[in-house]
Amino acid sequence: VFASPDELAAALDGAGYLPDPGIATAGFLALRLGKPVFLEGDAGVGKTAFASALALAAGLPLIRLQCYDGIDAAQALYEWDFPRQILHVRRCEATGEPVGDLYDRRFLIARPLLRALEEAPCVLLVDEVDRADDEFEAYLLELLSEAAITIPELGRIAAPAPFFAVLTSNRTREVHDALKRRCLYHWVDHPDPEREAAIIARHLPDVSVRLSVAVASAVARLRSLDLVKPPGVAEAIDWAAALSALGSDSPSRESLSAVLKVREDWAVAAAVLP
Amino acid sequence: MIPDLVREARRAGLAVGTDRALAFGRAVEVLGPSGLYWAGRLTLCGGPDDIAVFDGLFRPSPVGARRHPVPIGSSRGRSFFGAASSASSSSGPAVRVAASDAEVLRGRDIAELSDVERAEALRLIGLLRPAVSVRRSRRWRSSSRGSVDPRRSARAVLRAGGEAARLSWRRRRSRPRRLVLLVDVSGSMSVYADALLRLAAVFVRLRPRWTHVFSLGTRLTVLRGPALDTSDIPDWKGGTRLATSLTAYLRRFGHRGQARGAVVVIFSDGWERGDPVPLGVAMAHLRRLAHRVIWVSPHAARPGFAPLAGGLVAALPHIDSLVAGHSVAAVSELARVIADA
Numbered sequence: 001v002f003a004s005p006d007e008l009a010a011a012l013d014g015a016g017y018l019p020d021p022g023i024a025t026a027g028f029l030a031l032r033l034g035k036p037v038f039l040e041g042d043a044g045v046g047k048t049a050f051a052s053a054l055a056l057a058a059g060l061p062l063i064r065l066q067c068y069d070g071i072d073a074a075q076a077l078y079e080w081d082f083p084r085q086i087l088h089v090r091r092c093e094a095t096g097e098p099v100g101d102l103y104d105r106r107f108l109i110a111r112p113l114l115r116a117l118e119e120a121p122c123v124l125l126v127d128e129v130d131r132a133d134d135e136f137e138a139y140l141l142e143l144l145s146e147a148a149i150t151i152p153e154l155g156r157i158a159a160p161a162p163f164f165a166v167l168t169s170n171r172t173r174e175v176h177d178a179l180k181r182r183c184l185y186h187w188v189d190h191p192d193p194e195r196e197a198a199i200i201a202r203h204l205p206d207v208s209v210r211l212s213v214a215v216a217s218a219v220a221r222l223r224s225l226d227l228v229k230p231p232g233v234a235e236a237i238d239w240a241a242a243l244s245a246l247g248s249d250s251p252s253r254e255s256l257s258a259v260l261k262v263r264e265d266w267a268v269a270a271a272v273l274p
Numbered sequence: 275m276i277p278d279l280v281r282e283a284r285r286a287g288l289a290v291g292t293d294r295a296l297a298f299g300r301a302v303e304v305l306g307p308s309g310l311y312w313a314g315r316l317t318l319c320g321g322p323d324d325i326a327v328f329d330g331l332f333r334p335s336p337v338g339a340r341r342h343p344v345p346i347g348s349s350r351g352r353s354f355f356g357a358a359s360s361a362s363s364s365s366g367p368a369v370r371v372a373a374s375d376a377e378v379l380r381g382r383d384i385a386e387l388s389d390v391e392r393a394e395a396l397r398l399i400g401l402l403r404p405a406v407s408v409r410r411s412r413r414w415r416s417s418s419r420g421s422v423d424p425r426r427s428a429r430a431v432l433r434a435g436g437e438a439a440r441l442s443w444r445r446r447r448s449r450p451r452r453l454v455l456l457v458d459v460s461g462s463m464s465v466y467a468d469a470l471l472r473l474a475a476v477f478v479r480l481r482p483r484w485t486h487v488f489s490l491g492t493r494l495t496v497l498r499g500p501a502l503d504t505s506d507i508p509d510w511k512g513g514t515r516l517a518t519s520l521t522a523y524l525r526r527f528g529h530r531g532q533a534r535g536a537v538v539v540i541f542s543d544g545w546e547r548g549d550p551v552p553l554g555v556a557m558a559h560l561r562r563l564a565h566r567v568i569w570v571s572p573h574a575a576r577p578g579f580a581p582l583a584g585g586l587v588a589a590l591p592h593i594d595s596l597v598a599g600h601s602v603a604a605v606s607e608l609a610r611v612i613a614d615a
């Protein structure tokens with residue numbers, strides 16, 4: 001649909017996401033080559049937002065899977081609906097109908113990954129893949145490289161149309177190279193102050209340009225300090241919203257609660273803020 | 275042009291397989307020659323460290339390429355098998371030690387041993403097979419007791435043609451707990467650090483995915499691979515900036531999740547040249563993240579030992595256990611403490 005990364009960038013812009021050239025190129029290649037994108041970066045730099053904007057820009061539904069420690073095939077891929085199978089057997093007993101095949105598609109509950117496959121074309125977001133354990137990564141390999149899932153009782157289910165996967169990671173652990181090799185890799189940096197000011201203005205149309213520029217440069221200054229948790233874009237937006245609600249036109253110490261959520265960081269930040 | 279760049283990337287240390295090279299070719303095809311930089315970066319890199327290496331191939335950096343966090347101690351690209359020489363040298367000088375000699379050796383301070391005895395002591399440490407600390411996972415396994423396993427029970431009912439069958443049971447599985455070893459490699463510690471690195475290598479071999487080893491000196495260095503070769507440590511036998519390197523660990527790895535719920539072992543004599551307050555702050559932070567914090571001091575077993583070193587005094591309130599690490603016996607005791615944590 002998109003002829004160049006710039007065209008996709010414009011469409012993402014229309015979907016409320018201001019991309020930098022790198023992420024726009026990654027999204028463009030993902031759509032063109034059908035390769036998954038693996039986005040890594042600090043919390044709050046807009047990795048998840050990119051997936052929803054990509055879905056919106058490409059006019060595709062978004063299916064999201066949030067990963068967590070211990071997630072397994074039954075929660076991510078599919079599960080057999082045993083109560084239904086048993087009820088089916090009972091009903092057949094009562095009515096005398098033949099039972100037929102119990103491992104049939106209608107007794108299968110599709111979890112997000114299988115759903116994405118069946119509902120393709122769509123955008124699949126596998127969020128915070130680093131939170132899942134490494135056994136889980138193995139479930140993704142066939143899905144991402146072949147766009148198919150093999151269910152032992154049923155056989156191989158392949159996507160009817162290409163589907164586009166976005167994987168995100170906060171890098172709390174190193175994801176296995178077998179998974180990364182199948183993806184385009186992009187490290188998402190914090191935006192520069194000009195882009196950040198534009199992002200704030202985009203999310204909060206009521207906030208004055210002056211305030212969004214001031215917040216963006218203050219956040220950039222905070223990131224240059226030695227903080228336990230440097231603020232992300234989401235915090236910058238929260239901060240601008242908080243300041244605007246307070247009727248203030250420049251970042252102040254009193255409103256730090258919107259930006260810094262570690263006690264030790266307050267003392268460091270208070271020293272540089274008015 | 276593409277094969278050249280792939281070759282150059284490989285020479286620079288990027289792990290570029292055929293599939294990555296192929297993806298690169300297809301990306302260039304789609305983007306055209308002007309998109310060479312992004313096509314290469316998106317397909318040939320696998321981590322922020324790789325990006326720094328890749329950018330090095332593009333000099334002067336193209337428009338649109340941004341700065342990237344250069345990892346602390348970017349001693350990347352070490353071969354997993356590259357350290358075979360050090361492993362074989364440890365078995366080099368053949369020492370025949372009678373069982374009683376080994377027992378004597380176990381209790382002696384490593385710093386007071388001769389080179390031959392020390393090599394034998396390190397070999398003894400390498401022979402340890404410690405248990406590993408476990409945590410309960412959210413995953414299930416079948417068991418003869420526990421709670422009812424609905425999935426397996428239902429399958430049994432289906433197999434019995436709809437008749438109520440015997441119930442199956444399940445329990446939570448247990449997984450190894452993550453282990454983080456931070457080893458002070460300053461001059462005063464180097465003899466003992468060798469011994470603890472040997473123990474670390476044992477844990478890395480036992481549980482490669484669950485063990486993370488770092489050296490603390492004037493900077494933080496990630497140690498990878500089964501042998502943990504000391505030649506990879508640029509500040510080996512250098513000075514110590516304990517608070518700085520520990521804070522660097524927390525910022526880059528610990529707070530982001532690696533130290534969360536982990537057993538963290540710090541091996542240091544606690545001599546901090548500068549102000550001890552930052553070390554106390556970092557230790558308190560570490561204590562809030564970790565499951566257990568174990569401090570190993572080579573001097574803790576000395577008669578009349580009192581934790582007087584400035585850094586150790588600051589760290590003491592945030593430590594779960596203080597253990598000695600001066601002899602083979604002490605190191606094997608440490609392995610037991612780690613397993614019980």
